[in-house]
Amino acid sequence: MDDIERLKDAIGSARRIVAFTGAGISTESGIPDFRSPGGIWTKYQPIYFDDFMASEEMRRESWRRKFATDETMIKAEPNAGHRALAKLIEQGRMTSIITQNIDGLHQLSGVPDSKIIELHGNTTYASCLDCGHRHELGPIRKAFLGSGKLPLCEKCDGIVKTATISFGQAMPEIQMARAQDETMNCDLFIVLGSSLVVYPAAGFPRIAKRKGAKLVIVNREATDQDDDADLVIHAEIGPTMSKAVGVN
Missing domain, CATH: 3.40.50.1220 (TPP-binding domain)
Known part of the structure; x- marks a missing residue:
């Protein structure tokens, strides 16, 4: 057999x-496999959850990376x-x-x-880290790429992040x-x-x-x-x- x-x-x-x-x-x-040679984690230092929360610059860089690498993810079947x-x-x-x-x-x-x-969560949408409200990526992408605006929750003004588990996040x-x-x-x-x-x-x-x-x-x-x-x-x-x- x-x-x-x-x-x-x-x-x-x-x-x-x-x-x-x-x-x-x-x-x-x-x-692509992020951990393989040439993958994202060999090109970029990972952004840890605490740094994302503490620094607007790190949040901006996180969203920049997200939308720079999104094309492949969007096309995948x-x-x-x-x-x-x-x-x-x-x-x-x-x-x-x-x-x-x-x-x-x-x-x-x-x-x-x-x-x-x-x-490890899901990168196809975002969520508020305070109240958990789900946010679709289309409006976030348009605002960020258009004027560099970082997303805040429409319900509670909390910080919004892709619904993935980052390094250092529980x-x-x-x-x-x-x-x-x-x-x-x-x-x-x-x-x-x-x-x-x-x-x-x-x-x-x-x-x-x-x-x-x-x-x-x-x-x-x-x-x-x-x-x-x-x-x-x-x-x-x-x-x-x-x-x-x-x-x-």
Whole structure:
């Protein structure tokens, strides 16, 4: 039995599947991996959350970077990997997708928000750091690129930031708790495109394995958790998952 058949077999015999997605699934849609050589974090010093809050200059630089790199994100479309997961969600076989990605491609592939657990937030909209009110990016982009105006909340005048988790910002408690709960109750945990180096998120595969779930890792490069996995496939995610699930 080859690896695809083994993956298909694992999916077919599972009752509660959880996916854990990282940058590797989105690079196949043309979104660069920030941590790779030549990625954003090798070109720019990251802006820490405390600095964003304390300095208007840092907030300005954060929004400048956001809109300078946004073009790629806006054009990106879900790929075969995203569509395969959407099909498993639709079939009721997959209970949730835990993601480290901030690009909203799982939502675009048709997965309901309620099934997506975003550990690092979402860069496709902004929110007020005081009252939590959601702000769409269109008016913010127009005002910032037009006159350099920094966004303030229309409800409470609070500071507005993309709805992502910055360096030094606390992980979202509700999402982490949901991810923990889903991980502990699944019988198949599939890692897709994560190097499994960013903690605490990278701890979830080991929790799943410890609770008795089967662990599958699909990633182009080796990870530190390959030895823990029941099945490791070093290949592109889209072709691998579409063959295993039966989607184009």
